[in-house]
Amino acid sequence: MNTNPNRLSTIDGETLMGKPLQPLNFVVDTLISQGLHILAGSPKVGKSWLALWLAVTVAKGEPVWGLPVKRGTTLYLCLEDSQLRVQNRLFDVTEDAPPNVHFCTESRILSDGLTEQLEQFLREHPDTSIISSNDPGDYLRQHLCKRLPGSVCAEAAGRCSWNCCPADSPSA
Secondary structure (H helix, E strand, O other): OOOOOOOOOOOOOOOOOOOOOOOEEEEOOOOOEEEOOOOOOOOOOOOOHHHHHHHHHHHHOEOOOOOOOOOOOEEEEOOOOOOHHHHHHHHHHHHOOOOOOEEEOOOOHHHOOOHHHHHHHHHHOOEEEEEEOOOOOHHHHHHHHHHHHOOEEEEEOOOOOOOOOOOHOOOO
């Protein structure tokens, strides 16, 4: 164990090659593995449309850009949208939405029960393969932004729109 904070924690090649490691679990083969992924881009370039299409496509078990997928339940937290907007977009994306694609337009925030809501959803749907969310502002502002300053909350101009990142504050 490395007790010196100034020393890099390394592993030599021989040890690494002999270490049994589990392969990545891919939802979309070679493209989207299990874990956290951030889809970032300028406003109005289609991030929400992509998240919606991906949720439907994975729930159906259809290939994504020619790549095989692990079919499963999907949850799209579309917290900036109404059910009417999601329905209209859904009609544009597919003719037949499967019953294992779920949409949520209202939830608690992370500091007030969102984690418990997501855990309950996963208990009810153990085959869940993707949970996606369109920028739930309170979540980013209160949690991710302060943990990953200047990256997660940064917009196209490279500045935090909430001025909560030290590098982006007006005095910096």
